[in-house]
Structure formats: C-alpha cells, structure tokens
Amino acid sequence: MSTINPAYEDFRDETTALRKRLIAFARSVPIGIWVAAIIVLAFVVAAVAPGLLETQNPYSLDLVGRLAAPSGAHLFGTDQLGRDVFSRVVAGARQSLLIGVGSTLLALILALILGMLAGLGGRIADAIVSRVIDVAFAFPVLFLALMVVTVYGANVASTLVAVALGTTAGYARMIRGQLIAVRDAGYVEAARVTGHPFSKIVWRHILPNALRPLLALFTLGIGNSIIWASGLSFLGLGVPPPAPEWGALLDAGRDYTTIAWWLEVMPGLAIVLLAVSVTVLGRHVQARLEGKIRTNLI
Amino acid sequence: MNPNDQGPPAAADQPLVKLESLYVSFGSDPHDRPVVSDVSLELHRGRCLGIVGESGSGKSVTARTLLGLTGAAAKIDAGLFQFSGRDVSRYRDRDWRRLRGRHIGYVSQDALVSLDQLRQVGREVGEGLRLHRAVRGRAELQAKVVELLAQVDMPDPEIKARQLPHELSGGQRQRALIASALALDPEVLIADEPTTALDATVQAQVLELLAATRDRGKALVIISHDLAVVSQMADELLVMRHGRIVERGAAEDVLSNPQHEYTQRLLDAVPSGHSRGSRLAPADAAPTGVIAAFGPRHAAHAAIAEHGAHDGPLLEVAGVRKSFRGPDRQLRTAVHDVSFTLHGGETLGIVGESGSGKSTTARIVMALEHLDAGNVSLRGLPWSGIPERERRKRRRDISMIYQDPLSSFDPRWSVERIVGDAIATHVDGQEQQRHRLGELLDLVGLSRSLRARRPLELSGGQRQRVAIARAIAPSPSVIVCDEPVSALDVSIQAQVLDLLIDLRDELKVSYLFISHDLGVVHHISDRVLVMNEGHVVEHGDAEDVLRRPQHDYTRKLVSAVPRLRHVREPALAREVA
Numbered sequence: 001m002s003t004i005n006p007a008y009e010d011f012r013d014e015t016t017a018l019r020k021r022l023i024a025f026a027r028s029v030p031i032g033i034w035v036a037a038i039i040v041l042a043f044v045v046a047a048v049a050p051g052l053l054e055t056q057n058p059y060s061l062d063l064v065g066r067l068a069a070p071s072g073a074h075l076f077g078t079d080q081l082g083r084d085v086f087s088r089v090v091a092g093a094r095q096s097l098l099i100g101v102g103s104t105l106l107a108l109i110l111a112l113i114l115g116m117l118a119g120l121g122g123r124i125a126d127a128i129v130s131r132v133i134d135v136a137f138a139f140p141v142l143f144l145a146l147m148v149v150t151v152y153g154a155n156v157a158s159t160l161v162a163v164a165l166g167t168t169a170g171y172a173r174m175i176r177g178q179l180i181a182v183r184d185a186g187y188v189e190a191a192r193v194t195g196h197p198f199s200k201i202v203w204r205h206i207l208p209n210a211l212r213p214l215l216a217l218f219t220l221g222i223g224n225s226i227i228w229a230s231g232l233s234f235l236g237l238g239v240p241p242p243a244p245e246w247g248a249l250l251d252a253g254r255d256y257t258t259i260a261w262w263l264e265v266m267p268g269l270a271i272v273l274l275a276v277s278v279t280v281l282g283r284h285v286q287a288r289l290e291g292k293i294r295t296n297l298i
Numbered sequence: 299m300n301p302n303d304q305g306p307p308a309a310a311d312q313p314l315v316k317l318e319s320l321y322v323s324f325g326s327d328p329h330d331r332p333v334v335s336d337v338s339l340e341l342h343r344g345r346c347l348g349i350v351g352e353s354g355s356g357k358s359v360t361a362r363t364l365l366g367l368t369g370a371a372a373k374i375d376a377g378l379f380q381f382s383g384r385d386v387s388r389y390r391d392r393d394w395r396r397l398r399g400r401h402i403g404y405v406s407q408d409a410l411v412s413l414d415q416l417r418q419v420g421r422e423v424g425e426g427l428r429l430h431r432a433v434r435g436r437a438e439l440q441a442k443v444v445e446l447l448a449q450v451d452m453p454d455p456e457i458k459a460r461q462l463p464h465e466l467s468g469g470q471r472q473r474a475l476i477a478s479a480l481a482l483d484p485e486v487l488i489a490d491e492p493t494t495a496l497d498a499t500v501q502a503q504v505l506e507l508l509a510a511t512r513d514r515g516k517a518l519v520i521i522s523h524d525l526a527v528v529s530q531m532a533d534e535l536l537v538m539r540h541g542r543i544v545e546r547g548a549a550e551d552v553l554s555n556p557q558h559e560y561t562q563r564l565l566d567a568v569p570s571g572h573s574r575g576s577r578l579a580p581a582d583a584a585p586t587g588v589i590a591a592f593g594p595r596h597a598a599h600a601a602i603a604e605h606g607a608h609d610g611p612l613l614e615v616a617g618v619r620k621s622f623r624g625p626d627r628q629l630r631t632a633v634h635d636v637s638f639t640l641h642g643g644e645t646l647g648i649v650g651e652s653g654s655g656k657s658t659t660a661r662i663v664m665a666l667e668h669l670d671a672g673n674v675s676l677r678g679l680p681w682s683g684i685p686e687r688e689r690r691k692r693r694r695d696i697s698m699i700y701q702d703p704l705s706s707f708d709p710r711w712s713v714e715r716i717v718g719d720a721i722a723t724h725v726d727g728q729e730q731q732r733h734r735l736g737e738l739l740d741l742v743g744l745s746r747s748l749r750a751r752r753p754l755e756l757s758g759g760q761r762q763r764v765a766i767a768r769a770i771a772p773s774p775s776v777i778v779c780d781e782p783v784s785a786l787d788v789s790i791q792a793q794v795l796d797l798l799i800d801l802r803d804e805l806k807v808s809y810l811f812i813s814h815d816l817g818v819v820h821h822i823s824d825r826v827l828v829m830n831e832g833h834v835v836e837h838g839d840a841e842d843v844l845r846r847p848q849h850d851y852t853r854k855l856v857s858a859v860p861r862l863r864h865v866r867e868p869a870l871a872r873e874v875a
Contacts, residue, residue, distance in 0.1 A: 186705035190768075193664055194720050195693035205708050212710075 033284045036277040043274050046093035056084040058091040058244050067260045077262040079253065085262060088244035089270045095245045096274065099160050100226040104218055106164035107171055107225075112211075114168070115175025119210075120183065120202060126176075133172050141166030141228060142235075149237045159238040163228045167221065174217065178210040185209070212289055219282030223275035230271050246271050313340035314485055314517045315364065318378035322359050322541075324371050333359050334541045338377075341486055341517040346509075348532025348549060349521045350564070352787035353758075356541035357521045361490050364519070365404055366394030382485075399426040403479030405472075405508075407491035412475060413463040420459030423447065423478040430482055446477040450507055468652075469500035476507060487511055488519045493527060497651035497814060502858040505530055523787060525564055526860040529553055537561045553862060567792035568862060569821035578792030578821075610678050611639035612775050612808055613696075618662055618672035618682075632658040634832040635672070640776060645802065645809040647823030647840060649816055649855070655832040656812045660780045663810060664698055665689055677775070694723055694772035701781035703765035707753040713739075713764050714749040720771035738767045742797060759790035763797070770801060778810045783818060795822060816859050820844045828852045 046053050055075065062082030070077040076085035118129035145162035152158040182188065183206055191201045232238035233247030240248070246267045253263025317339050323332040334356040341347060351357040362368050366389055379387035381397065389397075398404070406412045413422055424443045426432075433439045440459075447455035450473040463471055472492065479487060489508060493501040509531055512518040522528050528535065528549075535552045537545040537560065545558040556562045567578050620633045633655040640646050650656045661667045663674060665681060674682040676696060681689070697720075700706045707716050714735060721734050739746055742763040753761060762782065769777050779798070783791040799822060802809060813819050819826060819840070826843045828836040828851065836849040847853045 186700060186702065187708045189666065190698070190700070190706040191708075191719075192666070193693060193698050194768075194772075195690045195723055197690065208710060209708065 029284075033280065036280040036284075039273055039277040040281060043093050043097060043270075043277075046090045047097040048094075050090050050094065053090045054084075054087040056087045058083060058087040059242065060084075067256065069260075070262055076266040077260065079260075079263055080256055085249075085266050088249060089246070089267055092244040092246045092249060092267065092270070093274075095156060095239055095243065096226050096229060096271070099156065099163060099229040100222040100274075100278075103160045103163035103167070103225045103229070104221040106160065107168045107221065108214065108218060110164065110168045111171030111175050114172040115179060118172070118176040119179030120206070129172075130176070133169050133176075136165075136169035137173070139166075142232075142237075145232050145237055149232075154237060154240050156239055159229055159232055162232065162237075163225050166228065167225065171214075171217065171221070175210070175214070178213065179206060182206050182210040213286065216282050216286030216289055219285055220279055221282075223278040223282070226275050226278070227271065312383065313342055313380075314382060315339075315341040316378060316380040317364070317376060319376065320360070320363060320379070321373075321375040322356075322363055322368060323373050332541060334363070337536075337538075337541075337543055339536065341519065343485065343517055344512060344515045345533045346512050346518040346520060346531045348528035348535045349519065349538060350523065350525055350528050350535065351538035352523055352789060354540070355538040357538050358490055359541075360538070361488050361519065361521050364486075364488055365398055365402055366391070367398075367404075399484065400430050400482045401484050401486065403482070403484040403487045405475050405479045405487065405489040405492050407494055413471060415463055417462070418460050419463060419466065419474045420444075420447075422463075423459070423474055423481060426478060426481040432482055442481075446481055447474070449480070450474075450477045451503070452477070467500075468496055469503060472496060472500075472504050473507065476504070476511075480511065484516070486517045486519070488521075490521045491523070492520065494522070494524070498816070498860075499651065499854060499858040501527070501860065505860065524860070525553075525568060525788070526862050529862050530860045537564070564788055565862070567788045568817065569792070569795055569815075570817040573821050577796050579789065579796050611641050612677060613640040613663065613681075613810070614675045614678075615639070615659075615663065616672055616674070618659075618674065619670045620658055620662060620667055621670055631832050633662065636829075636832075636834055637672075638827055638834070638837065640808050640810060642775065642808055643802070643806045644825070645811055645823045647819035647826045648810065648812045648829060649814065649819050649826060650829035651814060651855070653831070654829040656829050657780055658832075659829070660698070660778050660810065660812050663776075663778055664696065695774050696776040696778065697769040697772065697774045699762070699765050699769050699777060699779045699782045701784055703761040704753055706765060707761070709753060712750050712752055713744070713756070716753070716764060717767045717771060720768045724772050734771070738771055741770070741801070742767045743793075757790075758786055759793060762786065762790075762794050766794075766797065766801070770805060770807070773805070774807065776808050776810065778812070780812045781814070782811075784813065784815060791818075798822065816844060816856060828855070 042053075050058075060083065062078065064082065065074075065078055066080055066082035068074055068078045068082075074084050074086065076089060079085055079088070114129055114133060118126045118133070121129070141163070144166045145159075148158045148162040148165065152161075185205075188201055188205055191205055192198075196204075229238060230245070230247030230250070233245045234251045235247075236251065238247055239245040249267040250264060253260070253267070256263050317337070320334055320337045321332045322334040337356070337360055339347060339360075349357045349360065359368065359372075363372075363374060366386070368374060374387075376387050379385065381401070386393070386397070413419070420440070420443045423446055424433075424439050427439055427442060433442050443459050444455045447459055452458050452470060452473050458466060458470065458474070463474075466474065472495075476489075476492075487508075492508065493504050496504060505527065508518060508520065512531070518531070520528055520531050532549040535545075535547065535549045536543050537552065537558065539560050545552055545556065545561045547557075552561060553565070556565060563580060566573075566580070569578055616637050618633060618636045619631065621629045621631045623629055636655070636659055638646065648656045648659060658667065662669065662682070665674070665686075669682050672682075673680065676692065679692075681692075711719075717738055718731060718735055721731050721738070725731050725734050735749075736746060739749070744760060744763050744767065748756065748760065753764070756764065765782075782798070783794050786794060795818065798809070801807065809822070811819060811822055823840045825838065826836075826840045827834055828843065828847075828849065830851045836843055836847065836852045843852060844856060847856050
C-alpha cells in the first residue's frame with residue numbers, strides 16, 4: 001500500500017536523491033508524451049525565434065516559382081504568390097500560440113472571478129452568477145466573435161478576446177463546481193475548528209485544492225483555442241492577410257486545392273499537430289495531478 | 299488433471315470444496331511476496347467456515363479464488379482445487395461462469411455499491427434465475443423473486459422488489475444481496491464481511507439469516523475482521539495474517555485456547571466492559587510514547603495554567619434541538635431536546651445507531667451548526683449563539699478527531715504542516731514551534747521521520763495518530779471524538795484506544811466519545827448517553843447503563859452486539875439476559 005519513494009529517507013545525499021527522482025520521472029513518462037513534448041517545443045521555438053527555422057523570408061514573393069510542389073528548396077512548396085509555405089507556417093506559429101495561450105489565460109482569469117463569486121459568494125450570488133454563466137453558455141462562440149470583430153475590427157487582439165469570451169462560461173462552471181466540492185471538504189471544516197478565519201481558509205485550502213486541476217485544463221484549453229482562432233481567421237474574422245496566420249493560410253489556399261494540395265495540407269497539419277500535442281500533454285498532466293500516475297515531481 | 303474431467307458427484311460426507319496449498323500472487327515480478335501462501339481449506343455441507351484477519355491478510359483474495367474472481371492479473375497455483383470432486387484448478391472464466399450463481403453464491407460487503415443503482419431490486423435478485431434459465435416466463439420469475447425476498451425476511455417483498463436500492467435501508471439491501479446469492483440454491487455461500495456496514499441490531503438479524511441457510515445444509519464461508527461476528531457462526535476457524543494461515547481449528551478451541559500469539563493478540567484487542575482499565579495492545583506494539591516522552595504532569599499543568607481553573611462543568615449542553623430539511627422539504631428533527639454536562643478529565647460516551655443524531659450532537663458541540671433551541675456553554679461562558687468571530691479565539695479549547703482522518707487533512711500538506719498549523723495558533727517563534735511539534739509526535743507515538751510525509755503516504759493508524767496530535771496541539775480541555783476508531787483494524791484500534799486513554803490520564807483532557815460500538819464506548823467511557831432517533835433514551839454511569847440497561851432500546855442494542863462466544867470472560871450479554 002504505502003510504497004514510499006526511498007528518496008524520503010535519503011536526506012543525507014540530496015543531489016543523488018534529486019537525480020534518482022529525475023531518472024524515475026523520465027522513466028515514468030511514456031514515449032508518446034515525449035514526442036508530444038518535442039513537437040510543442042518545436043512550435044515554441046518557431047514562435048519565439050522563427051529565424052532559426054525559416055528557410056526563406058515568409059513575405060518575399062517569387063512569381064516565377066509560384067505553386068511549386070514540395071521539394072528540397074521549398075519543403076512545403078510555394079503558394080500562389082511564390083512565397084515559401086514552410087516559412088509561412090513557421091511564421092504563423094507565433095500568432096497561433098499567442099492567441100492560444102493568451103485567450104486561454106484571459107478566459108481563465110474571467111472564469112476564476114465568476115466561479116469564485118458563484119462558488120464562495122453565498123447562495124444569492126451563486127444564483128445570479130450561475131444564471132449569467134448559463135446565458136453566456138448559450139451564445140455560440142462564432143456569434144461572440146462576430147460582435148467583437150464588428151466593434152474592434154479584425155486583428156490579433158480582438159481574435160484573442162473573442163476566443164476568450166467564447167470559452168469563459170465553460171471554465172467558470174467547472175471552477176464553481178470545484179470550489180463547491182472543496183468548500184465542503186473535511187479539511188476545510190477541520191481548519192475552521194482549529195479557529196482559522198474563512199479568508200485564510202480560502203487562501204490556504206480552498207483555492208489551491210480547487211484550482212490544481214486547472215493547470216491541466218489550461219493546457220487542454222490551449223489546443224482548443226488554437227483551433228478556434230484558426231477557424232475565425234479562416235472565416236475572415238481573425239487576423240487579416242498578409243499575416244501568415246494558419247487559418248488565414250487555409251483560407252488563402254482554398255481556391256488552389258485541386259492543383260496545389262500543400263497549401264491546405266501543410267497549415268492544416270500544423271494546426272492539428274500542435275492542438276493534438278498540447279492536448280496529449282494536458283491529459284498527461286491531468287492524469288498525474290489526479291494521482292493516476294505515481295510521481296514525485298508534479 | 300484434465301480440466302474437463304467430470305468426476306463422480308461428491309458423496310454427502312465428502313467435502314464440497316477442497317483446496318490445498320493455494321498460492322496467489324499479483325504482478326509480474328516472481329520475487330513479489332504472494333498475497334496468499336499455502337492456504338488449504340475444506341468446505342462441508344451444513345458447516346460454517348470462518349476466516350478472520352485484518353486488512354491485507356489475504357482473506358478476501360482467498361474468497362475470490364473460491365469464486366474464480368481473482369482477475370486476469372492474478373497468478374493462482376494450487377496443489378489441489380476441487381469442487382464436488384471435480385478439478386477446477388484450470389478453469390477458465392467461461393467454466394467459472396457456469397459454477398457461479400448456480401453452485402456458489404457470493405454475498406459481498408457493501409450492498410450499496412454491489413447493487414446497480416438504476417435497477418429495481420427484484421431484477422437484480424432475479425438476474426441469476428434468468429441467466430441460468432431456471433424459470434420460465436415473467437410471471438414465474440416475478441413469483442420466485444418475491445418468494446426469495448420473503449425467505450430473507452424482507453418486509454413487503456412485492457413492493458421492495460419494484461424499488462431501487464437507495465429506497466431500501468442498509469439492512470434491507472444486504473438482505474436483497476443474500477436473496478440474490480440464494481436464488482439458484484447454490485451449495486456454497488461465501489459472505490465477505492456481510493455485516494460490516496450495518497448497525498448492531500441489523501447485523502444481528504443478518505447473521506441470524508445466514509445461520510439459517512447453513513442449517514438448511516449449505517456450506518457457508520464467513521469472512522470478517524470482526525472476531526465476534528465470526529465466533530457467532532463458525533464451526534471451524536482460520537486466522538490469517540500476511541497471506542498465511544497462522545491458526546486453524548474448531549472455533550471453540552481457537553477462541554478459548556488460542557495457540558498462536560497473533561490470535562491471542564486479536565482476542566485481547568477487542569474492547570468491552572471487561573477490558574476497562576487494561577491495555578488492549580501488547581506493550582511491544584507501537585509505543586504510545588506518552589509515558590516515555592513526558593515527565594508526568596508537565597502538559598496537564600500547562601493546560602490548566604493556560605485556561606485558568608474553572609469549577610463547574612467544562613461543557614454544558616442544555617435542551618438542544620436541531621432540525622434539517624430533507625429532500626422532500628419536510629423538516630426532520632435530528633436532535634431533540636438533548637442535555638448533558640461534561641466535567642474536567644471525564645469521558646462521556648454517546649452511543650446510538652446510524653441516524654440517531656449522535657454526529658449532529660458532535661457538530662453542535664463544535665459549534666458547526668446553528669441551534670433551533672437550547673444552548674451550549676463552554677467553561678461557563680456562552681458557546682452557541684455568539685458570533686463566530688468571538689468564538690474563534692476560544693476554539694483552541696475544544697478540538698475534534700474524525701472518523702476518517704484522511705478527509706480531514708489537506709492532501710497537499712505534510713504531517714509537519716498539518717500539526718504545525720494547529721501549533722501556530724498559540725505558540726510563537728519557529729524554534730518553540732519545532733520543539734512542540736517534536737514533543738507532540740513523540741506523545742502520539744509517531745516517528746519523527748514521518749514529518750515530511752503526506753497523508754496519503756501514511757497507514758490508517760498513523761493517520762489517526764496525526765489527527766490526535768493535531769487535536770491535542772493547542773492543549774484543549776475538551777476533545778470531541780466522532781467514531782475515531784471505527785475505520786481501523788482491531789489491533790490498530792486497540793493501539794489508538796490505548797493512546798487516547800493514556801493521553802486522557804496524562805493531559806487531564808475530557809472526551810466526548812461518539813461511537814456505534816458499545817464495546818469501545820464501554821471500554822473508554824465514565825458515563826454513557828444512549829441516543830435513538832434524536833432523543834436521549836438513557837443516561838448514566840457506563841457500567842450501570844451497559845450492564846443493567848433500563849430502557850427497552852438500550853436493552854435491544856446491548857443484546858444485539860455479537861459477542862465472542864467460547865471465550866471465558868464475563869460478557870455483557872449474560873448479565874443482561
């Protein structure tokens with residue numbers, strides 16, 4: 001039952017203990033998770049330092065060599081204006097990741113405020129906020145996005161805000177449920193019996209325990225947001241051309257699908273690969289946090 | 299050794315099941331210690347075999363082997379495994395399915411989990427009949443189900459058959475399980491902890507029912523951690539520990555004259571009125587540390603000095619009433635006009651069955667519920683009906699120990715932090731706090747090397763010790779113990795009870811001790827309060843109430859407690875009778 005990691009007993013040699021733990025950790029991670037991690041890392045490099053991966057300037061035109069099939073010179077081929085598709089996909093990583101991470105963060109912050117009001121603010125606050133969440137839940141993300149874009153114009157910031165608004169209600173509901181479950185936990189009552197004020201209990205027990213699963217939710221949400229952002233750009237509601245956003249690339253290549261498949265397949269592959277890898281990582285983190293996989297690190 | 303060998307049917311005097319040198323192990327590592335080693339047993343018609351042991355002793359795995367239910371991960375190796383003279387050692391799942399239900403019935407521990415929440419009880423009971431095509435047509439099935447339910451003394455069997463499990467009481471659910479196990483009239487009935495979740499009076503009824511099936515000629519196996527339950531029923535007894543049989547024999551021999559030191563220890567560990575004033579656990583088992591850690595007095599005096607002397611009762615509960623709104627929006631009175639007092643250094647036991655209002659009383663004393671009427675005072679000062687803000691600084695004077703310590707700990711926190719949190723409310727300075735932590739861990743007999751562990755990494759007994767350390771940390775004058783030992787194995791329960799008694803004597807603390815277990819309450823309490831349906835039905839000196847109960851309900855409760863048969867000790871029941 002209680003198989004305790006020997007590292008607990010081993011205080012004398014902490015560096016050996018740490019190395020042992022790291023090796024044990026590395027061994028406990030399945031190979032598929034490593035692959036997903038490497039893919040995500042590659043996209044992060046593309047976003048932070050696209051110069052390292054781009055083979056050509058993603059904006060430079062070459063009307064002679066347009067719609068060239070993938071080859072050694074152009075890994076993913078060229079588009080209708082002769083721009084290198086590989087470099088454009090690399091250049092698009094920054095916006096996709098920015099929107100994915102940014103909108104998820106923004107959504108979680110909004111959801112946290114709503115969730116805490118509903119979960120910890122008493123019965124009346126709960127009733128009001130829960131109805132607000134229900135109404136927000138009923139709005140399609142596309143509709144919200146249309147409103148934001150109509151008011152603020154199509155750019156990165158409004159795409160980010162639109163995706164965030166569209167996904168907030170779902171998170172808020174989950175956070176509320178978590179807070180309510182933890183609020184009634186035995187250790188919260190035990191802390192009350194010890195004589196701690198409620199504010200201290202919220203800060204020390206309720207929030208950390210309720211929000212721990214959110215780390216996994218965050219990574220899962222990024223994949224989701226990336227797909228939403230691409231979808232909006234594809235419909236022309238997102239980042240405008242000539243910016244190499246993946247959804248916009250898909251949209252631009254739409255007319256050439258029959259003669260230049262790579263215009264659609266390559267950006268599409270990038271979207272799927274990043275979203276799947278982030279989701280796989282997120283699920284793994286979630287499993288660890290829920291204790292389905294034994295670990296000493298997370 | 300041919301698995302399809304159809305031997306001749308066993309003669310009446312031959313064992314129904316014969317199992318020799320069974321080994322069961324899980325996991326691929328051949329060096330893993332087997333979960334069950336070298337277990338041999340025989341089951342005979344009309345006889346009951348009892349298997350006793352604590353958690354992890356391998357008793358349930360043995361039972362599941364008899365049903366072919368150990369699962370794919372298990373490696374089973376038996377010298378001989380026969381059912382009615384047929385070799386079943388190589389049976390595959392398909393072969394077992396033919397045996398289960400028809401020839402071997404199984405009654406599991408937790409009826410609420412074992413019954414499908416969304417299926418009518420009658421369908422569940424009739425499942426075996428349908429699968430084995432024992433009846434023709436719906437009407438016949440229906441009639442047979444009702445007959446089976448009637449056979450297990452289910453009240454209103456026609457109605458109950460159409461209800462869902464949650465609409466039945468715990469005892470009724472267990473009856474339904476037994477009825478479904480008996481549906482196809484199997485020769486062997488295996489009951490794994492059949493009464494563990496039940497109240498004493500219901501437990502007595504279920505045991506009676508099982509005894510009746512044995513008398514009708516079934517081979518019965520009863521598995522329990524509770525020696526008293528097994529001693530009621532068993533003709534032959536196996537005592538298991540760490541997957542091995544440490545003692546076996548006729549039940550009366552094993553109980554009256556145990557040969558193995560472990561059996562003796564189990565017998566000694568059972569608390570009762572008889573054991574008052576004696577230690578339940580042997581001296582070498584996990585020292586409680588009280589005497590070792592403290593020069594006497596020091597802590598007790600500290601407590602008195604800190605809180606100031608007070609003459610009257612420490613805790614006074616007067617005319618308290620509390621009702622809750624049920625799911626049907628009807629008001630239900632959980633606690634009805636309850637009054638009692640608790641004096642310094644005294645232990646007041648509250649006994650009652652589930653739903654009697656004893657836990658609500660505990661929560662009222664902890665000021666976790668608002669009162670409908672009455673009041674509670676602590677050290678002569680009002681305790682109920684004052685704002686929480688005023689109560690907060692006085693909360694350190696009264697602390698609580700829960701039935702399930704695990705859920706009362708923040709899962710992220712280490713032992714050091716859990717206990718330290720209770721220390722920090724009244725001790726300043728890191729050095730002093732660390733000193734006090736070490737002191738407390740010694741006091742409850744926890745190794746200091748466990749400080750960095752999280753609750754999940756502790757054993758059940760260790761967890762309850764941490765909970766006790768946290769409860770005594772602020773030197774309270776009252777500790778409310780809500781079923782503090784009911785989730786523990788007998789021998790661990792014995793150690794924890796010893797510890798609580800040592801602490802009471804050392805720290806001069808008063809306990810409000812709540813339990814459904816009369817033996818435990820009798821062992822530890824000076825006075826006893828008997829509760830039934832929210833009312834106090836009897837109240838008085840523990841010896842008087844439990845040995846010479848006046849009220850009908852108390853009498854019923856006392857006589858329902860299964861007692862160790864064959865053991866020479868003045869048990870409660872005889873004096874009641």
